[in-house]
Amino acid sequence: MRLDDLISIIPFKQKQGEGNPSLTSIENDHRKVNSxxxxxxxxxxxxxxxxxxxxAVKNGAVAIVSEKxxxxxxxxxxxxxxxxVMAQVADQFYGHPTQKLNLIxxxxxxxxxxxxxxxxxxxxxxxxxxxLIGTMYTKIGNETFETKNTTPDSLTLQKTFHSMTEKGxxxxxxxxxxxxxxxxxVFGCDYDIAVxxxxxxxxxxxxxxxxxxxxxxxxxxxxxxxxxRDGKPKYAILNAxxxxxxxxxxxxxxNVVTYGIHxxxxxxxxxxxxTAQGSSFTLITPAEKVEVSLPLIGKFNxxxxxxxxxxxxxxxxxxxxxxxxxxxxKGVSGRFExxxxxxxxxxxxxYSHTPDSLENALKTVNEFxxxxxxxxxxxxxxxxxTKRPLMAQVACEYSTNPIFTSDNPRSEDPESxxxxxxxxxxxxxxxRITDRREAIYEAIKQAEPKDVILIAGKGHEDYQIIGKExxxxxxxxxxxxxxxEKLNSQQKExxx
Ligand SMILES: CC(=O)N[C@H]1[C@@H](OP(=O)(O)OP(=O)(O)OC[C@H]2O[C@@H](n3ccc(=O)[nH]c3=O)[C@H](O)[C@@H]2O)O[C@H](CO)[C@@H](O)[C@@H]1O[C@H](C)C(=O)N[C@@H](C)C(=O)N[C@H](CCC(=O)O)C(=O)O
Ligand SMILES: Nc1ncnc2c1ncn2[C@@H]1O[C@H](COP(=O)(O)OP(=O)(O)OP(=O)(O)O)[C@@H](O)[C@H]1O
Ligand SMILES: N[C@H](CCC[C@H](N)C(=O)O)C(=O)O
Ligand SMILES: [Mg+2]
Numbered sequence: 001m002r003l004d005d006l007i008s009i010i011p012f013k014q015k016q017g018e019g020n021p022s023l024t025s026i027e028n029d030h031r032k033v034n035s036x037x038x039x040x041x042x043x044x045x046x047x048x049x050x051x052x053x054x055x056a057v058k059n060g061a062v063a064i065v066s067e068k069x070x071x072x073x074x075x076x077x078x079x080x081x082x083x084x085v086m087a088q089v090a091d092q093f094y095g096h097p098t099q100k101l102n103l104i105x106x107x108x109x110x111x112x113x114x115x116x117x118x119x120x121x122x123x124x125x126x127x128x129x130x131x132l133i134g135t136m137y138t139k140i141g142n143e144t145f146e147t148k149n150t151t152p153d154s155l156t157l158q159k160t161f162h163s164m165t166e167k168g169x170x171x172x173x174x175x176x177x178x179x180x181x182x183x184x185x186v187f188g189c190d191y192d193i194a195v196x197x198x199x200x201x202x203x204x205x206x207x208x209x210x211x212x213x214x215x216x217x218x219x220x221x222x223x224x225x226x227x228x229r230d231g232k233p234k235y236a237i238l239n240a241x242x243x244x245x246x247x248x249x250x251x252x253x254x255n256v257v258t259y260g261i262h263x264x265x266x267x268x269x270x271x272x273x274x275t276a277q278g279s280s281f282t283l284i285t286p287a288e289k290v291e292v293s294l295p296l297i298g299k300f301n302x303x304x305x306x307x308x309x310x311x312x313x314x315x316x317x318x319x320x321x322x323x324x325x326x327x328x329x330k331g332v333s334g335r336f337e338x339x340x341x342x343x344x345x346x347x348x349x350x351y352s353h354t355p356d357s358l359e360n361a362l363k364t365v366n367e368f369x370x371x372x373x374x375x376x377x378x379x380x381x382x383x384x385x386t387k388r389p390l391m392a393q394v395a396c397e398y399s400t401n402p403i404f405t406s407d408n409p410r411s412e413d414p415e416s417x418x419x420x421x422x423x424x425x426x427x428x429x430x431x432r433i434t435d436r437r438e439a440i441y442e443a444i445k446q447a448e449p450k451d452v453i454l455i456a457g458k459g460h461e462d463y464q465i466i467g468k469e470x471x472x473x474x475x476x477x478x479x480x481x482x483x484x485e486k487l488n489s490q491q492k493e494x495x496x
Pocket of ligand 4: 112113134135136150175
């Protein structure tokens with residue numbers, strides 16, 4: 001594609017320099033530029049891509065998109081917002097891939113990864129080729145690719161969608177973070193179904209207030225578009241029990257379908273029973289009332305299932321087929337994942353890293369715990385500081401043995417993160433063990449038969465970010481080592 005064709009859609013642009021080169025790729029990272037690339041300068045939080053334009057030209061860039069004139073000898077297209085233009089040209093360059101896909105976006109504070117996997121399963125089971133983009137990876141069919149962000153930048157996204165269409169993907173499911181909505185990473189994505197899980201405190205470092213955070217998530221529903229084209233209905237799947245849904249219902253032109261447990265809803269669960277093995281409930285849809293038993297643990301997972309069921313129903317998947325698919329779900333990696341090495345106490349690794357998800361996780365544990373409950377909890381560095389004392393309070397309130405430790409301190413001092421946490425629980429009983437490995441070993445060493453240990457915050461993560469260093473660290477591996485060590489020393493004692 002030639003430069004002028006690509007940028008023909010952008011109004012009020014200026015062009016510095018002559019030429020209409022043929023473009024082989026679009027890049028926003030100068031290190032990825034090859035001969036024939038268009039380089040888009042993005043002013044980031046740490047680097048200003050405009051400063052790297054000369055380097056990009058050295059690497060082979062034949063044209064630049066910029067917000068200001070640049071001293072380079074290739075054509076420069078000057079626009080108001082390179083971030084917005086990046087989304088537009090990426091969509092154009094890759095042939096509007098999201099218009100060819102059945103695209104499902106999920107937003108909300110907690111549950112996005114879980115719901116996206118439930119939805120992926122529904123579509124796989126009706127023999128569709130699926131794609132998935134989220135916190136853990138990008139998946140095309142059964143092939144997985146590493147990702148840096150839950151929702152990648154617009155260029156990576158459109159490239160990925162293009163690749164999905166090339167590989168025959170019919171339905172793509174993706175997590176849409178509030179950061180992505182705010183930064184325009186999903187500009188140009190033509191969603192068919194948008195799902196809202198819930199809104200509770202997180203990311204106030206970025207959004208400032210809950211009001212701004214609520215607004216950012218609402219953009220997913222508002223941006224589904226106002227036009228009713230091609231007779232293909234669009235759907236907003238909203239949680240009737242979360243009051244933010246009222247705002248999102250007002251914001252969207254799409255058909256609204258609600259799910260919930262307490263308020264009136266189109267897809268509703270009643271008579272809920274939760275055990276350590278799973279959950280049962282009566283499912284009420286506009287057409288049917290059926291008894292459902294699912295292997296996912298916890299009330300919050302019933303919400304996740306209801307959201308997936310609503311998506312399945314508006315996609316015309318028969319209810320019995322949906323239920324059968326969900327019954328086969330073995331759980332999502334790092335979400336309430338059991339670590340079992342033959343011990344007589346329960347160890348669970350979970351990804352709860354917000355006050356609300358931690359409370360939900362611990363309340364769920366308390367529903368089946370018979371003895372003590374250990375909660376190993378840390379808070380991420382360079383993230384919302386105001387959630388730290390709240391998470392510590394939740395741990396003290398809902399566990400008998402809270403242990404505070406580190407969870408990706410990043411550029412912050414681990415001790416000062418722990419101070420922020422413990423300031424919320426002055427005078428309460430807790431242990432503070434900065435080293436996460438030691439914290440896990442301590443809980444496992446102390447645990448007695450029938451106790452439960454919840455290791456929260458890192459779930460599937462297999463790393464710990466300390467300063468700029470990323471070291472290998474997997475809660476599941478460390479817990480298993482500690483369990484084996486404990487069992488070995490118990491056996492030795494028995495032999496003596
Ligand atoms: C605050 C934030 O969101 N930062 C995102 C942002 O980084 P940044 O602004 O620092 O980028 P930068 O390094 O300054 O680079 C600016 C430009 O220069 C380019 N560059 C940079 C370096 C270089 O050598 N050459 C070069 O050309 C870059 O490609 C980029 O185009 O743009 C990057 C590329 O898209 C993102 O990876 C990065 O996410 C960081 C890693 C991050 O941690 N973000 C978190 C807050 C986030 O977005 N989280 C949500 C999930 C939240 C949830 O699930 O609850 C998410 O969607 O991941
Ligand atoms: N619907 C829900 N409501 C509240 N808590 C939930 C819900 N679903 C899952 N959780 C809890 O939150 C944790 C994270 O779940 P999940 O990874 O699905 O959320 P997420 O929204 O993708 O998170 P992230 O924003 O970090 O990507 C789980 O380990 C569980 O403890
Ligand atoms: N998507 C979340 C993940 C947090 C996971 C936790 N382990 C941490 O590092 O704070 C974030 O980037 O804020
Ligand atoms: Mg996620």
